Amino acid sequence: MQTSPLRKVDTPALFLDLDIIERNLDAMQQKMTGLGVDLRPHIKTHKIPELALWQIEKGAKGITCAKLSEARVMAGAGVKDIFIANQITTPCKISGIWDLAREVCLSVGLDSVAGAKMLSELFAAKGGELEYLIELDTGLKRCGVLPGEPAWKLHQQIKDLPGLKFKGLFTHAGHVYGSANREEVEAISRYESRLTQETAEIFRQNQVEPQVVSVGSTPTMKVWQGHQGITEARPGCYLLNDAMQVGMGVAELEDCALSLGATVISRPTPDRAVIDAGAKALALDKGGHGLETVKGHGVIPGRDAYPERLSEEHGILKVAPDEPLSVGDMVRIIPNHACPVMNLFDRAYGIRNGRVEKEFEIAARGKSQ
């Protein structure tokens, strides 16, 4: 059995390389500062309040959350400026949004008259005002109105609803995760910004100035050159990176801060080793919204082996015959997709130079409401 300082931690376990995180943090912040754009990182990647506060300390204007329950955790830890890049349409959440808007500078997404009316009703009745950004669908085909005239039409339908205040426009070109290479990423990045800016221009021509015009995903922001009229970027995964980012050509393995430690529990054949980490630790993501840019379920740097199949609690590694891997050995795996992996653990171990420096609680794990 190998001996390593990390062996004191039982597996499967998440390790966060603090030097790599700091490098990733600095690089994205410096890029956005250089382009004159506010950085509002999405915290669904790490889900750790301390890392969100580190992002803000380094210069981020605020954070982006996917869910109210995530935002509550971050507000509780001292984050003061939060955008929930999602539609809020349940009674429980609407009431929670009211409460949270008392505590922090809060804005939310909107893409329908029905959704707007739900929020308007409560905020008007209570005499408050909620800032919102209209979501544009720039190709992901998920939420959002189409850019251009449809967005302006929605604005006209909801602009006079009491209790609501227009703050701007946002989009997320998540279909970029279907890209096979960096050239495709660059094309989608340009398209995301252009469509969003053109829509903002319609608003401006009608004497409505969007305070925020927001775009972003890690791949599109990694290759971004900036775009006139775009004020904000919202990447998330750049902080940790993962095999999908490497597969698209927007990160190197050396930029990946998150690794999963797992232990060989069985070596039944020369070409097969089984580890104590399956889909409950690595998730099943093999590419985000389309093409698969990854092979298997993660990358094991320095080993001629990779996780070929996952069941819930077991990872089945395909191993080159001359690769030594014995029962009891630890492997470190770069996951395909960092965000769902972080969501499967209660804690992560911050490491520097191969030693555990601190333990993080993944406090927004499981916050899907």
Next chain:
Amino acid sequence: MQTSPLRKVDTPALFLDLDIIERNLDAMQQKMTGLGVDLRPHIKTHKIPELALWQIEKGAKGITCAKLSEARVMAGAGVKDIFIANQITTPCKISGIWDLAREVCLSVGLDSVAGAKMLSELFAAKGGELEYLIELDTGLKRCGVLPGEPAWKLHQQIKDLPGLKFKGLFTHAGHVYGSANREEVEAISRYESRLTQETAEIFRQNQVEPQVVSVGSTPTMKVWQGHQGITEARPGCYLLNDAMQVGMGVAELEDCALSLGATVISRPTPDRAVIDAGAKALALDKGGHGLETVKGHGVIPGRDAYPERLSEEHGILKVAPDEPLSVGDMVRIIPNHACPVMNLFDRAYGIRNGRVEKEFEIAARGKSQ
């Protein structure tokens, strides 16, 4: 917006139909009692101590766990007889196994000399004895030695190790989840039992009587007719069932006790609705170990709609044009695979007749060590 008593719970949320659970519990227990076989359900499906205790109260001999950390939770809740159907090969876990074996009747899996030596070393040094079952690979190609002579050979290599005591043989024919229909399930079920029994027979011919000869998965046990010499069955998913079990023809939708409640947050086009539940709530399983017997990411009974794509926080429903689904409506989704879905939530709501009767803590959620 629809009004339903379940609306008091925010979405995404897990609902467990208590009447269906009781029916599933009774049916499997009666079947195994009738066949004269011990039932030792795998609790990785539900991860809820109260449900494990209910299974035992109904007649289960003990439970099966995948991980030590799961077993600890169950022992803490009062379960007295636990089999960890997995290989234990990390220092932290080996030491934890020693502690747990002081508390409950504990046995573990073994499939290698190396793994056996690790456990033997500690138990011999401390003067204790750990019962183990040799794992057989009956086609899953994961852990386990091959049935027949290879299993007998492993037994001879480890039988004299101090601190260990041979208890029996076990297998899990998990490749059954690659079955396209009930006929294939039946063939794998027969094969699983036959290979295991033939191996047990070799032991018996050599005057070694396995106390336990254990097989099982929900599909193979659902169609099982029993088999001479098999003493124990270890299904797990039968308690809740899911769309994969329905797809294989071993359960009906009416047997599915677990549903995910989600709310429509956007209705951008006539054929698309977006809900507030994505891969962080439904997981990404589309079939266990091979063939896909499911369409999309779950079934929505009573609606002409299904989750066609999932991103982390969004589910994109493909909707028939005349299916009414408005922003704010709740849908109830039968997940493809119950086990990973339960693992994504901290609690589940037990319902009867459409009303919440009690709240369960999913106490073994995230216990992957």
